[in-house]
Amino acid sequence: MKEEEEQEPARRPGGRSARVRAAVHQAVISLVAERGYGHFTVGEVAARAGVADTSVYRRWGNLEALTTDVxxxxxxxxxxxxxxxxxxxxxxxxxxxxxxxxxxxxxxxxxxxxxxxxxxxxxxxxxxxxxxxxxxxxxxxxxxxxxxxxxxxxxxxxxxxxxxxxxxxxxxxxxxxxxxxxxxxxxxxxxxxxxxxx
Structure with a gap:
């Protein structure tokens, strides 16, 4: 039951999953503006977005897939x-x-x-x-x-x-x-x- 409760917000538009995605996307855009592409890591994106880097890897796999999605x-x-x-x-x-x-x-x-x-x-x-x-x-x-x-x-x-x-x-x-x-x-x-x- 607890697992279902944790998964439910990820399926709701505007829920936690959407907020995490928006935060990660904005972190990527900010880092590209500051440093240029290729001068930051997934860990730095995650830190700026306030999420665990494992969450970023789990959702996008690698930095290139993430930046393409952005x-x-x-x-x-x-x-x-x-x-x-x-x-x-x-x-x-x-x-x-x-x-x-x-x-x-x-x-x-x-x-x-x-x-x-x-x-x-x-x-x-x-x-x-x-x-x-x-x-x-x-x-x-x-x-x-x-x-x-x-x-x-x-x-x-x-x-x-x-x-x-x-x-x-x-x-x-x-x-x-x-x-x-x-x-x-x-x-x-x-x-x-x-x-x-x-």
Whole structure:
């Protein structure tokens, strides 16, 4: 009975398991911001999060799996998919959210984490691919919805090339924050590239 009582909170959304996960994730982001990826251990993550390192190993297995989970989880929690009724409105709102997120307190650390993971061999490349796949899923949601409305749509990679990549590069090289006009211009340039309907 006692074992069941101890396990129950881990299954409840917002219970102890969710709090531990959030604390561990925030510890990773803080350590990446302070030291860079590869300059801290699971033990240091656990100490900062206030949990036992055995809890971290039991849940994630190793530091690479943990940091990959942090990057993907951060991304899925940010930049909600807008539904304004038009592709232009959706892209403007989405780009504004992305700009806000990546220039926020954790954004640069997460971008640096993804770049570092992508240079870490096959498992790192998988982490990078998972990150990009989640971004593509977000964009496909908007683009598919716009296509169903009969709007002309770009490819998902066009959104990456013309909206996300310029913002990511500026953040990584310290050229931010972005003005609303800059973000709007990125969206407008992409939409101007769309071929006219036959």
């Amino acid at each position: 990057a993907i989880s951060w991304l899925t929690a940010q930049s909600p998919i807008p539904d304004t009724g038009t592709l232009r409105g959706d892209l403007h709102t989405y780009a504004t959210h992305v700009a806000r997120d990546i220039t926020g307190p954790d954004g640069l650390a997460v971008l640096r984490l993804v770049v570092s993971l992508s240079m870490g061999g096959q498992s790192g490349e998988r982490a990078r691919d998972d990150f990009l796949l989640e971004r593509k899923r977000q964009m496909d949601t908007m683009l598919d919805r716009a296509g169903a409305r009969g709007e002309r749509t770009p490819e998902a990679m066009d959104v990456v090339d013309h909206i996300l990549a310029p913002m990511y590069v500026r953040v990584l090289f310290g050229v931010s924050p972005f003005t609303p006009e800059y973000v709007d211009e990125l969206v407008d340039r992409l939409l101007l590239r769309l071929p006219e309907e036959a």
